[in-house]
Amino acid sequence: DSGVTQTPKHLITATGQRVTLRCSPRSGDLSVYWYQQSLDQGLQFLIQYYNGEERAKGNILERFSAQQFPDLHSELNLSSLELGDSALYFCASSLRIGSGNTGELFFGEGSRLTVL
Amino acid sequence: QKEVEQDPGPLSVPEGAIVSLNCTYSNSAFQYFMWYRQYSRKGPELLMYTYSSGNKEDGRFTAQVDKSSKYISLFIRDSQPSDSATYLCAMSPGGGADGLTFGKGTHLIIQP
Numbered sequence: 045d046s047g048v049t050q051t052p053k054h055l056i057t058a059t060g061q062r063v064t065l066r067c068s069p070r071s072g073d074l075s076v077y078w079y080q081q082s083l084d085q086g087l088q089f090l091i092q093y094y095n096g097e098e099r100a101k102g103n104i105l106e107r108f109s110a111q112q113f114p115d116l117h118s119e120l121n122l123s124s125l126e127l128g129d130s131a132l133y134f135c136a137s138s139l140r141i142g143s144g145n146t147g148e149l150f151f152g153e154g155s156r157l158t159v160l
Numbered sequence: 161q162k163e164v165e166q167d168p169g170p171l172s173v174p175e176g177a178i179v180s181l182n183c184t185y186s187n188s189a190f191q192y193f194m195w196y197r198q199y200s201r202k203g204p205e206l207l208m209y210t211y212s213s214g215n216k217e218d219g220r221f222t223a224q225v226d227k228s229s230k231y232i233s234l235f236i237r238d239s240q241p242s243d244s245a246t247y248l249c250a251m252s253p254g255g256g257a258d259g260l261t262f263g264k265g266t267h268l269i270i271q272p
Contacts, residue, residue, distance in 0.1 A: 046203060075257065086264030087204070087248060100258060134203055138257040149196075149257045151203025 047071065050135050050152035058160055062123040065155045069116055069137030075099070076118040077149060078110055081132040093118055094139070125159045132156050163187050166249055166263030174271050179236040183249035183263045186230065190251040190261075193225050195234045198246045198265065207247070208234065239270045 047070035057063055069076050078090040080103075089102035093112035104110075107125075112118040122129060133156075136149040166183045173179055181195075192211055196204035208223040210216045216223045222235040232251070236243055248265040252258065 087262040148206045
Protein backbone atom coordinates (compact mmCIF):
# COMPACT_ATOMS: atom_id res chain seq x y z
CA ASP A 45 0.00 0.00 0.00
CA SER A 46 1.60 3.26 -1.18
CA GLY A 47 -0.51 5.44 1.12
CA VAL A 48 -1.98 7.35 -1.83
CA THR A 49 -5.75 7.02 -2.19
CA GLN A 50 -7.66 7.66 -5.38
CA THR A 51 -11.40 7.71 -5.96
CA PRO A 52 -13.33 6.53 -7.83
CA LYS A 53 -11.55 3.37 -8.99
CA HIS A 54 -13.75 3.03 -12.05
CA LEU A 55 -15.87 5.57 -13.89
CA ILE A 56 -17.99 5.18 -16.99
CA THR A 57 -19.48 8.26 -18.58
CA ALA A 58 -20.59 9.67 -21.91
CA THR A 59 -18.92 12.04 -24.35
CA GLY A 60 -19.40 15.68 -23.48
CA GLN A 61 -19.71 15.02 -19.76
CA ARG A 62 -17.54 16.25 -16.90
CA VAL A 63 -15.95 14.16 -14.15
CA THR A 64 -13.84 14.82 -11.08
CA LEU A 65 -11.12 12.48 -9.86
CA ARG A 66 -9.95 12.75 -6.29
CA CYS A 67 -6.59 12.04 -4.71
CA SER A 68 -5.36 11.95 -1.12
CA PRO A 69 -1.56 11.94 -0.99
CA ARG A 70 0.59 10.09 1.55
CA SER A 71 0.45 11.72 4.93
CA GLY A 72 2.93 14.59 4.97
CA ASP A 73 3.67 14.63 1.22
CA LEU A 74 3.53 18.15 -0.18
CA SER A 75 3.65 17.42 -3.91
CA VAL A 76 0.89 15.84 -5.93
CA TYR A 77 1.30 14.76 -9.53
CA TRP A 78 -1.33 13.64 -12.03
CA TYR A 79 -0.50 11.20 -14.82
CA GLN A 80 -2.53 9.70 -17.65
CA GLN A 81 -1.72 6.15 -18.78
CA SER A 82 -2.91 4.68 -22.05
CA LEU A 83 -1.67 1.78 -24.14
CA ASP A 84 -0.47 3.93 -27.02
CA GLN A 85 0.98 6.89 -25.09
CA GLY A 86 2.26 5.23 -21.93
CA LEU A 87 2.48 7.23 -18.71
CA GLN A 88 2.12 10.92 -19.51
CA PHE A 89 2.67 13.68 -16.95
CA LEU A 90 -0.27 16.07 -16.73
CA ILE A 91 0.31 18.48 -13.88
CA GLN A 92 2.03 18.92 -10.50
CA TYR A 93 1.01 20.84 -7.39
CA TYR A 94 3.24 21.69 -4.48
CA ASN A 95 1.66 22.77 -1.20
CA GLY A 96 -1.39 24.17 -2.94
CA GLU A 97 0.35 25.92 -5.82
CA GLU A 98 0.70 24.75 -9.41
CA ARG A 99 4.36 23.85 -9.95
CA ALA A 100 4.64 22.25 -13.38
CA LYS A 101 2.46 21.49 -16.36
CA GLY A 102 2.90 18.68 -18.80
CA ASN A 103 0.68 17.46 -21.58
CA ILE A 104 -2.54 18.61 -19.97
CA LEU A 105 -5.41 19.57 -22.26
CA GLU A 106 -7.22 22.87 -21.76
CA ARG A 107 -10.38 20.85 -21.03
CA PHE A 108 -8.63 19.45 -17.96
CA SER A 109 -7.88 21.32 -14.77
CA ALA A 110 -6.67 20.46 -11.30
CA GLN A 111 -6.27 21.97 -7.89
CA GLN A 112 -4.73 21.12 -4.55
CA PHE A 113 -6.59 22.07 -1.41
CA PRO A 114 -5.24 23.30 1.96
CA ASP A 115 -5.46 19.77 3.37
CA LEU A 116 -3.21 18.72 0.42
CA HIS A 117 -5.75 16.51 -1.30
CA SER A 118 -6.11 17.14 -5.01
CA GLU A 119 -8.80 16.93 -7.65
CA LEU A 120 -8.47 16.52 -11.40
CA ASN A 121 -11.41 17.84 -13.40
CA LEU A 122 -12.00 16.52 -16.91
CA SER A 123 -14.65 18.26 -18.99
CA SER A 124 -16.17 17.98 -22.47
CA LEU A 125 -15.01 14.39 -22.44
CA GLU A 126 -14.07 12.67 -25.67
CA LEU A 127 -13.62 8.99 -26.48
CA GLY A 128 -9.86 9.50 -26.52
CA ASP A 129 -9.87 10.57 -22.88
CA SER A 130 -10.52 6.98 -21.85
CA ALA A 131 -7.47 5.99 -19.85
CA LEU A 132 -6.07 5.26 -16.42
CA TYR A 133 -5.46 8.40 -14.41
CA PHE A 134 -2.86 8.13 -11.67
CA CYS A 135 -2.14 10.42 -8.82
CA ALA A 136 1.30 10.29 -7.21
CA SER A 137 2.81 12.12 -4.28
CA SER A 138 6.29 12.86 -3.02
CA LEU A 139 8.35 15.19 -0.87
CA ARG A 140 7.41 14.37 2.66
CA ILE A 141 7.76 17.18 5.16
CA GLY A 142 11.10 16.94 6.94
CA SER A 143 12.78 14.58 4.49
CA GLY A 144 14.86 15.09 1.38
CA ASN A 145 13.43 14.57 -2.06
CA THR A 146 14.64 11.12 -3.08
CA GLY A 147 12.95 11.32 -6.42
CA GLU A 148 10.55 8.55 -5.55
CA LEU A 149 6.97 8.93 -6.63
CA PHE A 150 4.31 7.06 -4.66
CA PHE A 151 1.44 6.17 -6.93
CA GLY A 152 -2.17 5.45 -6.13
CA GLU A 153 -3.99 2.56 -7.77
CA GLY A 154 -5.50 4.81 -10.41
CA SER A 155 -8.93 5.80 -11.63
CA ARG A 156 -10.01 4.00 -14.78
CA LEU A 157 -12.11 6.31 -16.93
CA THR A 158 -14.20 4.94 -19.78
CA VAL A 159 -15.89 7.43 -22.08
CA LEU A 160 -18.67 5.95 -24.24
CA GLN B 161 11.64 10.55 -32.01
CA LYS B 162 10.31 10.09 -28.49
CA GLU B 163 12.55 11.18 -25.63
CA VAL B 164 12.50 7.70 -24.10
CA GLU B 165 12.07 4.49 -26.09
CA GLN B 166 11.20 1.17 -24.54
CA ASP B 167 10.13 -2.07 -26.21
CA PRO B 168 6.59 -2.84 -24.97
CA GLY B 169 7.02 -6.61 -25.30
CA PRO B 170 5.57 -8.86 -24.10
CA LEU B 171 8.79 -10.56 -23.08
CA SER B 172 8.20 -14.14 -21.95
CA VAL B 173 10.97 -16.15 -20.27
CA PRO B 174 11.11 -19.33 -18.17
CA GLU B 175 11.49 -19.18 -14.41
CA GLY B 176 15.12 -18.89 -13.32
CA ALA B 177 16.27 -17.10 -16.47
CA ILE B 178 18.19 -13.85 -16.49
CA VAL B 179 16.03 -11.04 -17.81
CA SER B 180 17.36 -7.95 -19.55
CA LEU B 181 15.12 -4.91 -19.95
CA ASN B 182 16.31 -1.81 -21.77
CA CYS B 183 15.56 1.80 -22.60
CA THR B 184 17.20 4.30 -24.89
CA TYR B 185 16.84 8.04 -24.58
CA SER B 186 17.71 11.12 -26.57
CA ASN B 187 17.91 13.91 -23.98
CA SER B 188 21.48 14.27 -22.80
CA ALA B 189 20.28 16.36 -19.84
CA PHE B 190 18.95 13.25 -18.09
CA GLN B 191 21.12 12.49 -15.06
CA TYR B 192 18.89 10.38 -12.84
CA PHE B 193 17.52 7.04 -13.94
CA MET B 194 14.85 4.90 -12.35
CA TRP B 195 13.01 1.68 -12.89
CA TYR B 196 9.43 1.35 -11.74
CA ARG B 197 7.51 -1.93 -11.57
CA GLN B 198 3.76 -2.00 -12.19
CA TYR B 199 1.63 -5.01 -11.40
CA SER B 200 -1.69 -5.45 -13.13
CA ARG B 201 -4.37 -3.09 -11.79
CA LYS B 202 -1.86 -1.33 -9.54
CA GLY B 203 0.14 1.88 -9.67
CA PRO B 204 3.87 1.87 -10.48
CA GLU B 205 6.31 1.45 -7.59
CA LEU B 206 9.97 2.41 -7.52
CA LEU B 207 12.36 -0.51 -7.94
CA MET B 208 15.76 1.05 -8.63
CA TYR B 209 17.20 4.57 -8.56
CA THR B 210 20.59 5.47 -10.02
CA TYR B 211 22.59 8.55 -10.79
CA SER B 212 24.72 9.04 -13.91
CA SER B 213 26.66 6.14 -15.44
CA GLY B 214 27.52 2.89 -13.74
CA ASN B 215 25.91 -0.11 -12.07
CA LYS B 216 23.76 -0.50 -8.99
CA GLU B 217 22.80 -3.81 -7.49
CA ASP B 218 19.94 -4.62 -5.13
CA GLY B 219 19.36 -8.29 -4.49
CA ARG B 220 18.42 -10.00 -7.74
CA PHE B 221 18.17 -6.66 -9.57
CA THR B 222 20.98 -4.73 -11.27
CA ALA B 223 20.52 -1.37 -12.94
CA GLN B 224 23.06 -0.26 -15.49
CA VAL B 225 23.45 3.17 -17.09
CA ASP B 226 25.61 4.01 -20.09
CA LYS B 227 25.26 7.73 -20.65
CA SER B 228 27.67 7.74 -23.59
CA SER B 229 25.28 5.46 -25.47
CA LYS B 230 22.14 6.91 -23.86
CA TYR B 231 21.15 3.40 -22.88
CA ILE B 232 19.94 1.98 -19.58
CA SER B 233 19.26 -1.60 -18.56
CA LEU B 234 17.66 -3.56 -15.77
CA PHE B 235 18.80 -7.13 -15.18
CA ILE B 236 16.81 -9.59 -13.12
CA ARG B 237 18.63 -12.74 -11.98
CA ASP B 238 16.91 -15.97 -11.03
CA SER B 239 13.60 -14.61 -12.30
CA GLN B 240 10.45 -15.65 -10.43
CA PRO B 241 6.80 -15.77 -11.52
CA SER B 242 6.20 -12.96 -9.02
CA ASP B 243 8.45 -10.76 -11.20
CA SER B 244 5.77 -10.84 -13.90
CA ALA B 245 4.77 -7.20 -14.30
CA THR B 246 5.29 -4.17 -16.50
CA TYR B 247 8.64 -2.46 -16.00
CA LEU B 248 8.85 1.25 -16.78
CA CYS B 249 12.08 3.16 -17.07
CA ALA B 250 12.02 6.78 -15.98
CA MET B 251 14.56 9.54 -16.08
CA SER B 252 14.98 13.19 -15.14
CA PRO B 253 17.52 16.00 -15.34
CA GLY B 254 17.37 16.70 -11.60
CA GLY B 255 17.37 14.33 -8.66
CA GLY B 256 13.85 14.85 -7.48
CA ALA B 257 10.55 13.52 -8.64
CA ASP B 258 9.98 16.58 -10.83
CA GLY B 259 10.37 16.37 -14.58
CA LEU B 260 10.26 12.57 -14.78
CA THR B 261 9.88 11.16 -18.27
CA PHE B 262 8.67 7.58 -18.44
CA GLY B 263 9.12 4.91 -21.08
CA LYS B 264 5.98 3.11 -22.18
CA GLY B 265 6.94 0.01 -20.20
CA THR B 266 7.89 -3.57 -21.05
CA HIS B 267 5.40 -6.28 -20.14
CA LEU B 268 7.37 -9.18 -18.64
CA ILE B 269 5.99 -12.69 -18.18
CA ILE B 270 7.92 -15.30 -16.17
CA GLN B 271 6.66 -18.77 -17.00
CA PRO B 272 6.67 -21.24 -14.06
